[in-house]
Amino acid sequence: MSVTLDISHEVQGAGESPPADQAARANLIGLPRPKLQEALEAAGIPANQTKMRAGQLWTALYHQGLTDFAGITTLSKALREELASRFTLKRPEIVTEQISSDGTRKWLIRLASSDPRAPAPEVEAVYIPEPDRGTLCISSQVGCTLNCTFCHTGTQKLVRNLTAEEIVAQILIARDALGEWPTPKEGRKITNIVLMGMGEPLYNFDNVKDAIDILSDGEGLSISKRRITLSTSGVVPMIEKVGSEIGCMLAISLHAVNDPTRDMLVPLNKKYPIAELLDACRNFPGLSNARRITFEYVMLKGVNDSKEDAKELVRLLKGIPAKINLIPFNAWPGAPYECSDWEAIETFADIVNRAGYASPIRTPRGRDIMAACGQLKSESERLKASLRAAQ
CATH class of the missing domain: 1.10.150.530 (DNA polymerase; domain 1)
Structure with missing residues (x-):
């Protein structure tokens, strides 16, 4: 059973601007x-x-x-x-906190609005506890421009980039909720950060870079850059800068092994096709067996899950120190795809494993609160639509 807690501040209603004295004061976060x-x-x-x-x-x-x-x-x-x-030093407003039956937590966070006449923008962050780690998935934009057809987040228009303050604040909010202050040296609940939430991080490079520098500072949050992963859909010209200027781990949302299929799933591929993307990966600064690139591959029934697709994936990645995350598709209302059959996923994984690549099958987490991969923000959008219809 999932639990939803409405913990929004009563002193400031949805979409309202902060009081004048707050608006005039700069935030140091x-x-x-x-x-x-x-x-x-x-x-x-x-x-x-x-x-x-x-x-x-x-x-x-x-x-x-x-x-x-x-x-x-x-x-x-x-x-x-x-x-x-x-x-x-004010945090953004938490509208709701949802707790999944599997322990996953999702926060709907309301940001400041530059236009008092417009609704305040909102983003979501997700905490996924596991026996050996705790991963916080954070957002870098409000909405997204990429329109990936398997991703519900991609159906929502881009509103704006997040500031470094708003990116960092997602970690602060999660640590508030988990009671993880002062920063512990051992036994942390949040051990890993992934920029895999709403938005394309490489279209907000400067703010993301500043935020990661703050997260990894040893005198504060002290999260090693080896435990921070930036996920991109393939903004090829910016990939080198991730390695040379940020220094965190890299994940690529691949999802297909040929251009026609990837054009359909990830429209950005029409600008930066697979060959260019993989060339950028091969030239990624610091690439080694110790700093492998993670390739994310959502499993879609009858689309990209055949034995031939698995063999082609192995061929494409030859020479790239890599790990392949196989992600069972997480459905959302009106989704045009189905999740691959479990037998097909296991067969795909076996082919990739036998070729020498680690290919774990990601266990879906937080589906009951729409917190799984590709589902972020959809529930809050549905709720707002319901409220508008009732007015």
């Missing part, structure tokens, strides 16, 4: 260290103190998880009051 120092200097802190003060704030925000200046006792009371008058 999501600022890289140099920009945080610049903000403090602009606020009147002497230049020779900004590095130290930024370090104290960094510890408070990302190690202790504090949400107001009053608790930052490493700063004087007068300085705390001055900072509180200029800045905020």
Whole structure:
């Protein structure tokens, strides 16, 4: 049985703008260290103190998880009051938290709106607990431009990119909910981060890069870049920059072994076909057996799940240190595809395994709360449509 908790703040209704005093104060969450120092200097802190003060704030925000200046006792009371008058540490609003029967959690998060006349944009983040790890799936955009036909998220129009603040805040919100402050050294609940939620991360490169730098900083959230995976549908010109400028792990949403099929499933393939995509993967900086690329492959009945498809996949990936995640298709209302039969999935996996590639079959998680791969945001969209119809 799944559980849904409506925990939205009563002081601010759906789509309303924050009070004027909040709107005027800049949020310090999501600022890289140099920009945080610049903000403090602009606020009147002497230049020779900004590095130290930024370090104290960094510890408070990302190690202790504090949400107001009053608790930052490493700063004087007068300085705390001055900072509180200029800045905020406010999290985005949580509208609902849903808990699946399998322990998966999904948060619907309401962001600030730049237009007070428009509904505030919303994104979803998902926490997946497993015996040996806990994975947090986060979003990089509100909506998506890619229109992948097997993905419900792709049916929703792009609203805007998330800021680094909004990307980082998803981790802070999850750790609030899981009671994981201060940052633990061992026995963490959140061990891995995947940018596999709403949106294409490489179409929001700068904000994603800043967010990952904050997540991986050893004096704060301290999540190794080896445990952060960026998933792309194949924005070929940006793939090299992931390796050279970000340094996290890379996942490719492949889903097909020939261009006609991938053109249908992932329309971006018409711009960057499979051969170009795999060339970029072969040239990925730091690629090795220790830093393999993960290829995601959703299993669609009668579309991409034959023995011949499996053999062609092995041929295509030859020479690329790789792992293949086979993903049983997660249905959504009106979906044009069906999940492959289990026997076909196991046969496909066996062919790939025998060729020397790890090819785990991903266990579907959170289906009862529409939190599984490809389902994000759909439930909140359905609820909003129901509310509009009732008005």
